Amino acid sequence: MTEVRHKAEVEAQELVAQADTGARSLEGNLGIMVAVIAFVWSTFQLYVASNVPYWLFDTTGVELIFNNSEIRFIHLAFGLVLSAFAYPLFAWSRRDTIPWYDWLLAAAGAFACLYLVVMRNDIALRPGLPTQMDLIVSATGLTVLAISVYRTLGLPLVIVAGVFMFYVFFGNQSFMPDAIQWRGASVGKALWHYWMQLEGVFGVAVGVSASMIFLFVLFGSLLEQAGAGNYFIKLAFAVLGHLRGGPAKAAVVASAMSGLYSGSSIANVVTTGTFTIPLMKRTGFPAEKAGAVEVASSVNGQLMPPVMGAAAFLIAEFTGIGYHEVVIHAFIPAVISYIALVYIVHLEALKMNLKGLPKPPSHVTMMRRLMGVLAGFIGISLLGMAVYYGLGMVKVLFPQLTFAAVMGLFLIAYVALVGIASREPDLEVDDPNAPIKELPRAGDVGRTGYYFVLPIVILIWCILLERFSPSLSAFYAIMAMMFIVLTQHPLKAMFRSQSWRPAAWQGILDFTHGMIGGARNMIGIAVATAAAGIIVGTVSLTGAHQMIGELVEFLSGGSLIVMLLLVAGMSLILGMGLPTTANYLVVSSLMAPVIVALGAQEGFLVPLIAVHFFVFYFGILADVTPPVGLAAFAAAAISRGDPIKTGVQGFFYSMRTVLLPFLFIFNTDLLLIDVDAGHAFVVFIVAVVAMMLFAAATQGYFFAKSRIWESLVLLLVAFTLFRPGFWLNTVQDEYVVATGPAIVETVLNAPAESEVRLMIKGPDFDNPDRMTTRTITLDIGNETGKDWLEENGLSYFDEDGTIVLDEPFPGTKFSQDFQDFDFYGDKPVVIEKSEVPADRMPKEIFYFPALLLLGVVILFQRRRQTQPAF
Template identity: 75%
Template sequence: MSAEKHKAQVDATELVAQTDTGARNLSGSLGTLVAAIAFSWSLFQLYVASSVPFWLHDVTGLKLIFNNSEVRFIHLAFGMVLAGFAYPLFANSPRYRLPWYDWLLIAAAAVSCLYLVVMREAIAERAGLPTDVDLVISSVGLIVLAISVYRTLGLPLVIVAGVFLLYAFFGNQPFLPEAIQWRGASFGKAMWHYWMQLEGVFGVAVGVSASMIFLFVLFGSLLEKAGAGNYFIKSAFALLGHLRGGPAKAAVVASAMSGLYSGSSIANVVTTGTFTIPLMKRTGFPAEKSGAVEVASSVNGQLMPPVMGAAAFLIAEFTGVGYHEVVKHAFVPAVISYIALVYIVHLEALKMNLKGLPKPPARVTLMQRLIGVLTGFIGISLLGMAVYYVLGFFKANIPGLTFPVVMAIFAVIYVFLVRIASKMPDLEVDDPNAPIKELPLASDVGKTGYYFILPIVVLIWCILLERFSPSLSAFYATMAMIFIVLTQHPLKAFFRAQDIAGTFKRGFNDFVEGMIGGARNMIGIAVATAAAGVIVGTVSITGAHQMIGELVEYLSGGNLLLMLVLVAIMSLILGMGLPTTANYLVVSSLMAQVIVDLGAQNGFVVPIIAVHFFVFYFGILADVTPPVGLAAFAAAAISRGDPIKTGVQGFIYSIRTALLPFLFIFNTDLLLIDVTFNHAIFVFAVAVVAMMLFAAATQGYFFARSKMWESLTLLLIAFTLFRPGFWLDMVEPPFHQATGTATMQMLSEAPKEEEVRLRLQGPDFDNPDKTITWTLPLTVAEGDAEARLAAAGLSVFEEDGVMVFEEPFPGTQHAEELQVFDFYGDTPVTLARTEVKAQRMARELFYIPALLLLALVIMVQRRRQTQPAF
């Protein structure tokens, strides 16, 4: 490897160390201490996630069980202590020893967190009345947290959290615009809110980090240490390397597979990019485009379920949507975005007339391969049916034996797959700059690591079939991964009739390094979620999101599309320089409710999960968007290209991802919300075609280089396939509407189970004329409107031809949704309009003219085609 290329790899690795695992490299007894603390953190998280504490309590009688709040305190203590050890505070701080001030900060971090564990009962007794010691501990804790965030993540999150903290204290100052003032908080109240209870730093975000995210990050670290990362990369190259632009297509697929367990787009870039970017350059891609492909695919990996950069669990917690539902909703947008990126790479290769890597000679005939595929498919199907019915029998008849049976099946399949792997040589990490004479056979590469898929299967089985909690599912998957790490080398040696003595040590070393690596990967996430807790805590104590909502409403002038564009831009800005989890926490806390509130005022009702996906997508795109785009800098360090040009090109490739949030906000079918299985397949197929057409339009190439009118036509066709309802709404209104007393007639005649949209108008505590739109499912059969409303806990009466709402009783079904109104003001809250879905023609009819237009474009371009389109 040349000195320049070696330097590029070192620069990229250094960037990952600075942002993910820590750039300080301590040796000797101090290095051993840091490793021991990191290992202990992973061990502690496994301990509290398991049933071992309860078993020990039953056996020993000792209180060895940690409650939810104690786990949060200890979790953050580990994170801030390791931040002090692993991350230098200043650019010129020593990298190989620990300065005296870091010892003080580490001690302060431990004391400020563990004080809450030791004094928890006393703190509970004086709720809301902090002592001087409480205030000192809280102040020290927040200061050390800010320093920990700065040293691990840089200034952006510190500045954002600091602004919110200052707003909590000084939001009542007269120099602030009156529109954003609030009454302000005393020092004691704020400190108690932020540090002494579970509303600020130790709120939901840290709780999710401690209970779920850590285990998934640990799972990914162990998977990587076992060799799965190299396996995924080589599998992708063996499958796709011979195609046009093969290395770039392989980079996309490898990043998608890495995204299954990776919690960092930057680490994803370096993990796969170190190998893929040089190969892309060697096959003809320019440096900036090579880096941009890797950046676009790696950033997309943060949107790939089931982990979604560890944000999926936070989304489930903040939206109240079940985790398995979050995974389902995220599936179609993430997959079609990756398919479109593969197609973009293909179009780039066509434009540059690139070829693939040398294909290995076929060792079998086409018929033999077909028979092999069918045999494998039938075998897997039979195995799946056997497992399903065996587990179903035990679960129905002997529930207590279900788990042992699952373990036995896992062990049998694992040993069988390891035996297959032992017949092949272990995969080595190749030098990406070495010449490739021919690609390996995909079947040969696949055999070496089929067993890596087993823990992922365990994870999906626990979540989707057994419906275990995400934390319990992650625990079982992690334990399965630990078992594989410890046993894969001894088992291979046994089947190869080799000496197994040294292989146990190798497996144990991989286990220890995976545990330490998982903890180090969590440092930034732990402190980021804690800092985001300051923002969430400020929003809860001040209602800051309402102020931002008023600003967006003023700037957008009430225009719904402009409001969404402003929210997207703000999410991009807020997400710059933040890791995935903190990114989601910041943008969702500030921007999600803005869409909900302003949408409701404009008659636009959208599921909460679609809103959170919208802001999350744009927050993640900050990783590729200049000037901050850290993933682009990591890729440029490897490709030796210009980081700004790499970021700009990466954003061009990511336009398809930026388009998706606008599409699924208006067409929730893309999130598989309330769709049948057959319809879901149809939605997926249409979305894939539409996204590929959009990619062709933005790249200016389809079957041949496109003329302007052809690109515009492709955009129109893609839009129609994505949102045929837009054209249908122009032909037929989506709702029948009624006003005044006619609203009650419409409510009486609406069929049961129909979702009726009610538009309410009245005063809130700041605005004398607030309007919201919300849906009310009718749960009783047709009849008197008053009775149907009363069944939902609502009371309405007529006054001068206007239907007036009374305040719902506290605790009833819709009391919280309507508490925005002031029911005791001079102006009543009225039912301004009722809307019921209209019976209309099928919106899919608009696909017909779109497909006819597509046929016309293809026919015209085929005349200019000079090479195969696929």
């Protein structure tokens, strides 16, 4: 049995290697060569992220400064070379050597990328006029990229990118349906667009990969190499292992902590699942359910800020909002999703009457335990306040010495926490198949690694307080992490009065492996973002998203809910088999504009960040969903369960994640948009309660096994808590509507700091026989509505009681937004109606009948309850 389990773990490790770091196992000179290239890649990315190039130029006159485009070219060159060396091309290819064709592909990929660096000045002088050499280089680069994507990520992304390229070259042919035809592009124009400029392969996605994603992946690699991954797993087990279904709850929490820095759901499954899945099975979970818990929690790690599977930086880039705002908006949905998963595990444990793992003997009373929990909560709160206010005070007191002061505080705290850790034995990686006689004490485990929190504190300080760029914030966090990796073992040795030299060598080895591991983890991301650039480039060249929007509009029949369901399904399909970054790039490029455009036509205006989160959530669910759910296959390899059943069960556990996007689309309070601190706390508490009720309803168990009517009532209560505005809209109109000349009165008389919505209707610019609509919001500032209209270039006139809109002046706020309208056709563009928010009762009033219904369900279930509910 032990051999079977070991084989399962090896298979899982091979799966994550194939998906993330490369399946080749090279030794000798070849292994050293690949390791050196990976180390140099990490060093290069740190070099361009630092101030060293400018310091070098100021002190020595040597100019080794790379601009943004050159960094992208070199970044992808490293990715293509390492993909050829680290990943075998075919399933039957040897794993212990590099065949001749891979040397050729590596050289060709590097040449195609570095050609753009060497010839950059000449290329800039002939924009859009490629030479024969330009076309050869572009074709070579795209071919090598396609092969690299195939060998690192498999066929799905190659097929998707290939379909889009086919559309560019052949989208004007007669065999294409009329509805999706476009004017077409020549070979020269397409190749130039894809490779020779920053619109295709080397577009925004590769730019974000080179400037931000790499640094955060490297930070996670160093954190993992330092032992933080094992620390988080053991801490979660020490805290939660004694509860019902303790190993499963610990798996959820450990995956959440791994998600703070991990960029891969598959790696998350294997890292934590190798330990947690066997323990879950030993405590009574069936193989498929044990694997499903790990899959659901690991995939959710891609939704956990601050990294979000490396997609947070892309979301910030595409939505145009600050990275720190993305982190804030993503926080509540991610946290309540994890809380709900812990509760789902608890309900499963109740249904199976499972017990927890044995915990250390303790004479602590229940009161002291409660006091300990309270002290822990207060401690975390004080830590947060210390970071925010304490470091903020340092900034006020020492404005010129803030950085030095924070680094000094970091050093003092680090030495003190390492001293505390040195009094405890170092954590070892346990054998998950070995019997556990009792759990370790949470305090003992905690003391061994408190200092791992310090680099994360620095990261948060840089992002939220100093408002540094994500790349600069990650750079400083990496510097702190490097310091810890290099010094933690020697410092512990000195505190323990041991020789520090062997420990120092261990620190150097950990640092080297962390640098190499970070680069190898980036191979798939680098080529994935480049391939996704083909899709983004195709959309910008052809306007393919408009065609998809028309298809969705036709299929939805104007129904907003049907439209969202179609977009969710398409995002799920498009995300199958893709890593997180490529997944987000594909779904956001194609599906996000559809929601924005069709929503505006129906008068449904939603913040852009909510739209991007919506498609991102459903794209990520592809990692769970059969038949392509890669994370489910990784978990099944460890649990020895059926991968399809594991995926189905994992998707069932992920129903709460399916629900969330629909909720924050209609209730943006969940994303903390325009919400103050007090309201945010209420939103969080209500959302947690609602999500737990939803989990209880879908699991068919609350205080006891639920009857059908009880589950339906729980769903109704959860819906009401999540979206009380739905019921308010049924009893009171959301807006005061005006038509005809009354529109003018509404707008002109709008007071300062008010909001007016206008629905514009007119002939479509591309198809004058088709009428299109768009809803805009006028956010009136400290002025009157009349002044606001004049400042933003909107002019109108009354034509027989119809308010006709003139074309906005070029350069004004709405000149770009109204390009879809034909202002010079036979039919005018008109303001169909105006809407002003109505003065209504608070929507929270509907919480009271919902809670009353909840009380009724609890009353009925308590009579049938046979065991404690918590």
